[in-house]
Every structure is written in structure tokens, then in C-alpha cells.
């Protein structure tokens with residue numbers, strides 16, 4: 001559907017350089033601007049742009065209120081597609097609205113750029129730093145979230161997980177805002193610890209539960225795999241086959257079928273079972289009421305684990321001992337930070353990566369993450385299309 005647009009009689013065109021009204025003389029060939037589709041029919045505004053002779057900018061093309069720059073989409077359509085892209089995969093959006101994947105991507109990119117230029121960054125007092133693995137391009141992405149109780153969003157994405165990466169965040173965030181940070185959550189990754197100590201020395205650095213438990217699960221999985229192999233080699237009963245998820249899931253998330261299976265497994269005198277019980281037990285650290293008792297609990301847990309003769313778990317105990325003060329900082333941050341948020345963000349970010357069959361480039365990945373998790377502002381429109 002093509003809608004022909006003509007300038008009002010005697011109207012003067014606005015210069016695209018400075019926005020001033022100027023006399024226009026000739027027109028360029030007609031251009032088509034994609035609008036929001038109606039009843040599944042593609043809609044185009046067709047307009048011949050006027051050339052203006054601006055006293056300031058010289059000869060330029062006029063600016064029109066429905067589109068910006070060389071964009072083939074109208075602003076309305078751009079925001080329309082960007083909004084739908086937040087609900088469905090970009091591929092689906094392109095198919096449903098009869099447009100190209102590339103146009104959907106450009107729309108989201110524009111929405112993200114606008115949102116990031118207009119977002120409010122004052123008042124950020126707690127941040128969480130997380131890393132996720134990615135198969136294409138940089139092997140890791142570093143993500144920085146705001147995790148204040150009441151305002152949680154993705155602030156920044158960087159390539160890799162080096163010292164340089166995180167320094168990039170602090171440079172973007174600015175020294176003044178960094179000085180106002182009160183809490184920082186991260187895992188025990190050395191480059192992060194180094195940068196946080198120098199760039200946000202005033203903040204309380206917390207090693208958060210999510211990252212510790214993720215490492216704990218890895219250690220447990222190592223114990224299980226080793227023991228399963230050893231039993232297979234000796235020809236013992238294969239009690240550990242298909243138990244991986246049983247052991248890694250939180251017990252409250254087990255299905256009705258899995259529950260008795262786990263109960264049965266726990267009857268055996270296995271290293272894996274002992275490691276599992278140690279892992280489940282350490283969670284009580286975070287339910288203690290005071291840092292004093294939590295510290296006592298942690299010390300006892302570490303002593304017990306060091307006597308367990310299970311090497312991956314002993315390694316965990318040594319790590320926790322080495323980071324005792326940062327672990328106890330969790331109690332100083334209690335209430336001010338939203339504890340589950342890093343985990344929640346991590347899941348959504350992974351989901352975004354998984355849905356990402358169309359994202360071949362780092363740029364597209366970055367845009368998709370900001371779009372999904374950035375809680376970015378949008379301009380106000382006269383008409384809402386979705």
C-alpha cells in the first residue's frame with residue numbers, strides 16, 4: 001500500500017543540517033519509507049524530498065518529521081519493530097511483518113542507541129559483575145548489572161574477561177559515579193578482583209552466592225565424573241549413571257520422579273554423595289543471621305571438607321578460606337542489594353544467547369543483550385501501535 005505524501009502549498013522545507021526553515025527549489029526522486037503494516041499489508045509513505053539552499057549549511061536535503069537520516073523505515077515503524085523484537089525472536093518479527101532481518105536488527109540497534117543515550121545513570125549504588133561464555137567471536141562476555149533493590153538492569157557489556165575489559169566499564173561509567181558505588185558483587189575471577197580494588201576502593205566487595213554455588217556445582221560434577229569412571233573401570237554397579245542433573249538441581253526443584261531416585265542414591269556410601277551433602281550444607285552460610293555466626297559456620301565447614309579427602313571439594317574449601325572477608329561482606333550488603341538478581345540476569349542473558357541463531361556478530365549480540373536486559377527508556381509517541 002503506497003501513500004503519497006505532498007508538502008503543503010507554499011510550505012518551506014527544513015534544512016537537515018540545522019533545522020531552520022529555508023526556501024527549497026528542486027525535488028529529488030521519490031523515496032519510499034516503510035510504515036507500520038496494516039492488516040498484514042506492507043505500507044509505504046512515498047515522498048519526493050526537497051533540496052534546500054541553506055545560508056548556513058549550503059545545499060542540503062530537507063528533514064522530514066517521520067524519519068531520520070537515510071533510514072528507509074519511518075520512526076514509527078522502527079520503534080514498532082524494536083518493541084516486537086523484545087517479545088519475539090528477530091527472525092519471527094521479520095517474517096510476521098514482511099520485512100527483512102536486517103531491518104529488524106537496525107531498528108533494535110537504533111532503539112538501543114537512543115535508550116542508552118537517554119538513560120539515567122545517577123543513583124547507581126550496587127552493581128554485579130558476571131561473565132558468560134560465548135561460542136562465536138570473543139569467548140567470554142563481561143556483563144555489568146545494576147542490582148539495587150528496586151532498580152535492576154544491564155548497564156554494560158564488554159568483550160572477554162580481562163583486566164582491560166572491566167577497566168573499560170569503569171572508564172565508561174566515570175570516576176564520579178564509581179566513587180558513589182557502595183556494593184559490588186562478583187565472582188572470584190582474579191582480573192575482576194584486581195580492577196575492583198583499584199577502581200572502586202570505597203565500595204564493599206561481595207562474593208555472591210550465585211557464583212560460589214556455580215563453582216561448587218562444578219566441583220561436585222568433577223567428583224561424580226571421576227567416581228563414575230573409577231567404578232566403571234572396576235566393574236562396580238553403575239549407580240551413578242544419569243545422576244548428573246539429579247545432583248546439580250536444588251532439591252526443592254526436583255520432580256516427583258527424581259525425588260525418590262535421589263533418596264535412593266543417597267543410601268550409598270559414595271564420595272559423590274558426601275560431596276553432595278557438603279555442597280547442600282554450605283548453603284546454610286547465607287541463611288545465618290550474623291556475620292559472626294556465619295564466619296564460624298564457614299570455618300567449621302572448611303575444616304570438615306578438608307578432612308573429606310575429596311580433592312575438588314578440598315580445593316573449594318581452600319578458595320573459600322582465602323576469600324573469607326569478601327564472603328562475609330555479603331552480610332554487610334544484606335537488604336541493599338537484590339541477592340537473586342545476578343542469577344536471574346545470568347539466566348536471561350544465556351537465553352538471549354541461545355535464541356541467537358541470527359547473531360553472527362559481536363555487535364548484534366551486544367545490541368540484543370542491551371535490548372533484553374537494559375530496561376532502556378523510549379520516547380513518547382502520539383500514537384501507540386503496540
Ligand SMILES: [Zn+2]
Pocket residue numbers: 015016017018019020054055056057058
Ligand atoms: Zn542548515
